[in-house]
Amino acid sequence: xxxxxxxxxxxxxxxxxxxxxxxxxxxxxxxxxxxxxxxxxxxxxxxxxxxxxxxxxxxxxxxxxxxxxxxxxxxxxxxxxxxxxxxxxxxxxxxxxxxxxxxxxxxxxxxxxxxxxxxxxxxxxxxxxxxxxxxxxxxxxxxxxxxxxxxxxxxxxxxxxxxxxxxxxxxxxxxxxxxxxxxxxxxxxxxxxxxxxxxxxxxxxxxxxxxxxxxxxxxxxxxxxxxxxxxxxxxxxxxxxxxxxxxxxxxxxxxxxxxxxxxxxxxxxxxxxxxxxxxxxxxxxxxxxxxxxxxxxxxxxxxxxxxxxxxxxxxxxxxxxxxxxxxxxxxxxxxxxxxxxxxxxxxxxxxxxxxxxxxxxxxxxxxxxxxxxxxxxxxxxxxxxxxxxxxxxxxxxxxxxxxxxxxxxxxxxxxxxxxxxxxxxxxxxxxxxxxxxxxxxxxxxxxxx
Numbered sequence: 001x002x003x004x005x006x007x008x009x010x011x012x013x014x015x016x017x018x019x020x021x022x023x024x025x026x027x028x029x030x031x032x033x034x035x036x037x038x039x040x041x042x043x044x045x046x047x048x049x050x051x052x053x054x055x056x057x058x059x060x061x062x063x064x065x066x067x068x069x070x071x072x073x074x075x076x077x078x079x080x081x082x083x084x085x086x087x088x089x090x091x092x093x094x095x096x097x098x099x100x101x102x103x104x105x106x107x108x109x110x111x112x113x114x115x116x117x118x119x120x121x122x123x124x125x126x127x128x129x130x131x132x133x134x135x136x137x138x139x140x141x142x143x144x145x146x147x148x149x150x151x152x153x154x155x156x157x158x159x160x161x162x163x164x165x166x167x168x169x170x171x172x173x174x175x176x177x178x179x180x181x182x183x184x185x186x187x188x189x190x191x192x193x194x195x196x197x198x199x200x201x202x203x204x205x206x207x208x209x210x211x212x213x214x215x216x217x218x219x220x221x222x223x224x225x226x227x228x229x230x231x232x233x234x235x236x237x238x239x240x241x242x243x244x245x246x247x248x249x250x251x252x253x254x255x256x257x258x259x260x261x262x263x264x265x266x267x268x269x270x271x272x273x274x275x276x277x278x279x280x281x282x283x284x285x286x287x288x289x290x291x292x293x294x295x296x297x298x299x300x301x302x303x304x305x306x307x308x309x310x311x312x313x314x315x316x317x318x319x320x321x322x323x324x325x326x327x328x329x330x331x332x333x334x335x336x337x338x339x340x341x342x343x344x345x346x347x348x349x350x351x352x353x354x355x356x357x358x359x360x361x362x363x364x365x366x367x368x369x370x371x372x373x374x375x376x377x378x379x380x381x382x383x384x385x386x387x388x389x390x391x392x393x394x395x396x397x398x399x400x401x402x403x404x405x406x407x408x409x410x411x412x413x414x415x416x417x418x419x420x421x422x423x424x425x426x427x428x429x430x431x432x433x434x435x436x437x438x439x440x441x442x443x444x445x446x447x448x449x
Contacts, residue, residue: 010047145191195231257312
């Protein structure tokens, strides 16, 4: 039997695309094997959002070469390919590369030796890539949007993912119906900038899509991936509060708690505006779990600006943080370049830049640890809130270990259920009992109606 091994680095959009490509190979008779095993095909879906993501992409490619046979094929796709880095150029005769908009062609090019079709980079259409089965996820991501035109000064995504495009609603509905037939209980709507969904449609947006999915399919749980604060408006919050299918879990990138840094990042909101968004969510949906991204060490972030960020987040009624450390990289954004130089920072990708950011490394790591500690404190406070208020939770069971089923609940808290009769993929109604002994979730019991 032919074999394929896959590795995905980066966002849920990448995860979805990997699953869709993988399904084509499995339907054609391939067997999925672990990436550490010998395989006929190694598929690596890469990312370049951070230095760390680029490192992981290179690492996976090297791992594939360490395991491959003389007849194995190493297929590399994703945002790292879009950058055309020297690392991949050196390997161009040993790997097969596909850009993001060529992903739907991977199966036919590899398995059927079809030549790559020419795709216009200025295409206004969403590149359709669908699947009815998922092999790597129980709570499945559904890609409904691609691209971004926000041009935040630290972000490379507009350059590697292109302008915003939205998937046709009827294609989304059609896929969700098929997934329901295949016993999928929870979907995660995802995109590069999900809040932009429907931008190019007339009188149709994310709320319309949510309404159609809810009314036209029997999917039981709908989760939203990250939505930028400028799109988390009152109408969306009000709609979610009245829709029982949508998880009370929201991820809203903050990036900084300093208005000065937010402006330098080219973020189009202030801390005051962000505070109002969080207040509105908590007033409307008191049990909502809210996560935020935050970047430390952005050029120009002084000790004073960081303390503003820490203080702002400390007072913010959120549940957890994803903390990232800014690091020098190949910067393609002229906005960021001007921002860095205007502050007296050395020009990126020079020896002086490297020396300066290396000297700031320890300070930034300390800042990261402070925010990570604050995140854990907020997560524990939220867990205790769920327990004290006997909030009902729902979770699709994913793994069984040490006698406990575990999964991420609709409130984005990991739950542990001791139940020998339950099965993988079942959606359970649960009630919080106490914080797990390791402090990474909640022990729960089943609700019997």
